[in-house]
Amino acid sequence: MRFTREALGLAVLLVAGAAGAEERPQATFAFIVGVNRSVDADELPLRYADDDAARYQDLFRLLGARTYLLARMDQNTERLHPQAAAEASVPNWGEWQRLVEQLTRDVAQARARNLGTVVYFIYAGHGSVHNGQGYVTLEDRRLTGEDLAKGLIQRVESDQVHLIVDACSSYFLAYGRGPGGQRRPLKGFSEVAQLSEDGRVGLLLSTSSARASHEWEAFQSGVFSHEVRSGLYGAADVDGDGRVSYREIAAFVERANAAIPNERFRPQVHARPPKDGTWLVVLGKAMEHRIEVDGQEAQHLRLEDSRGVRLADFHNASGQRTWLARPIGTGPLYLRRMGDGREYRIDSMPEVVQLAALTPQQARTADRGAEHEAFSLIFSLPYDRQAVDAYDFQAPVLLEAEPSRRRPTWRRVAGWSALGLAGASLGGGLWTTLSAREARSGNRATLPHAEAMGQNQRIRTLNHRSTTLYVAGALAAGAGLGMLLWPGAPAEALPVAGPDLAGVQLGGRF
Structure with missing residues (x-):
């Protein structure tokens, strides 16, 4: 049976209102x-x-x-x-x-x-x-x-x-x-x-x-934070009941990043609901001002305000309706189709905007050219009920954290101090070498024998001193570079997701 857009939109609010009526009023x-x-x-x-x-x-x-x-x-x-x-x-x-x-x-x-x-x-x-x-x-x-x-x-x-x-x-x-x-x-x-x-x-x-x-310049935000906010504006509410559950938001974030091939650039999510609840947010009255996407075609859409602030991204699957709460009082909003770059202008009225009733226009601005290829794949896969049904909170797992090779503070201080000492020693060695050369270049042939012997002794002393300073400088430089460049001892951690769905535990060696 096919419902009209108006009937479905009303159903969203009625379900949310009924849920609120059954529950204790909340602050x-x-x-x-x-x-x-x-x-x-x-x-x-x-x-x-x-x-x-x-x-x-x-x-x-x-x-x-x-x-x-x-x-x-x-x-x-x-x-x-x-x-x-x-x-x-x-x-x-x-x-x-x-x-x-x-x-x-x-x-x-x-x-x-x-x-x-x-x-x-x-x-x-x-x-x-x-x-x-x-x-x-x-x-x-x-x-x-x-x-x-x-x-x-x-x-x-x-x-x-x-x-x-x-x-x-x-x-x-x-x-x-x-x-x-x-x-x-x-x-x-x-x-x-x-x-x-x-x-x-x-x-x-x-x-x-x-x-x-990563933080991504295109989002001007942390990638994970942008994805979470996108879902909490309503894009993750796959069943249209006016609430976003932990399962829905986790599946939404996971699906948004699933197309990124390199796990280094693939944000992941750890979600555990409270023991006595499954909902992360109730959208409630925020849905009185909303955008409705009928789901006739799968498309990646991006919501921006008039200042160019990127509010949300989502990719509805074909046949998957999406409702998005929209801010009021910030001027017109713009919903861009990422497939062809065209966008819809959304004014403050009416309160409920049906995307199918709008005509897309040429985009106001072009995307930045420096976007990372990996992050360009975010939201490239559609999100629907199947993605939520397929998501499961992880059973207890044992994951080994990548070793952290951070150098202790004392090593950095000692390393730079050693390099400073090396510079001073090498500089002193150079000065004594030049002094010895100057003394050697003097006209010692005209000096009395005793003074000539003294001058020779001074030259030998300067040479010995410069050699000592060069050796000390080289040793200090080697020690300093070693303390600064040699990797620190790894810290190992074995994170375990708790079976009580309320937290996680860590064990390991630090």
Whole structure:
């Protein structure tokens, strides 16, 4: 039986409304952190963690959440997201504590009003490992898994807590990011018992079998973060019930990257729902303003706003209808067909836009020519119910993390000090050599015998001294280069996905 577009669109809202009526009214909170510059001085800065934070705020505001934002916006991000820039606090320890306290009070007030409470913790930034303990970073402090569990999740007494972490907390917990910066492999964070044993906690974490993933200039975002947001705008809601489940978002991200042949460039996802729930987000009233794609043909579509901010990508399969919540108040939106480059202009009215009723126009701008070939394959495969049905949460698996060969800080300091000593020694040797030559070139034939003997002794002393300095300089240079260039001892980790679907554990040798 064939339903009309209007009937199907109405069904989406009715199902979502019925689900909401059956459940306790909820208050939703989103604690969002984006850190471009780590407290670790040797960590290369990222380019787009602040953009990710601002876009997550836009998304969760659209979904009805109260947001708390820690991010230092660069000038470009401030221009693109002036509201987020005005509200953001500096991502340091003092502001972290202040916002956690504010979040705790707000959740307590909601519970006092007999509201259900859902908290999202979203992080984009840096992570690493020290003495076998994983951490993510603010600008002035490291936050271990225990800090996060005790200082945020357990302190905020919410009915559910969902962790969405881009490249900094999974069972590998981080990978390199280029071209703007690299996130090194991190182990030893998600094994914290408070996270794995807390039935309220759901995890959506980026993970990879390879060492590196990337920020992509075409997205101006972390690849994983862009894919997650695309799905949470509604593109992952394969059954049109107005909710996105953990299974749906995990299948959506996995399908988006399935065409990338090199696993080094293929973002992967680790998803574990809370013990008492399957839903990551309820779209609710956000779907009152939406775009409907009827699914008559399979196509990769890209949604941008008038500022050129890339909001979402998706690729519906033939016969697969897609509903996408759309922001309001940002001017016209543009939905581009990636197959032929033509795009649809979507104005603020009507509230429900049916793509089949619009006429595509020539695109306003051409794609950048520097896009990486691997990432150009993202969303090249269509997403449908079959992809969701085929996805299964992974049974406990044993994965070996790629060895990390990071050189200790003391070796870098000692190495550069040795090179400095080498330079001074070689410079001193050169000076004494020149002094000896100058003394040798003097007219010693006219000198008295005693003075000539003294001059010869001075020349021999300078020669011995220069030889000693050259040898010392060479040894210091060799030692310095060895400390700087010789790889560090590998850190091995064996991440295991927990069977309780609430966390992951790590074991291994650090």
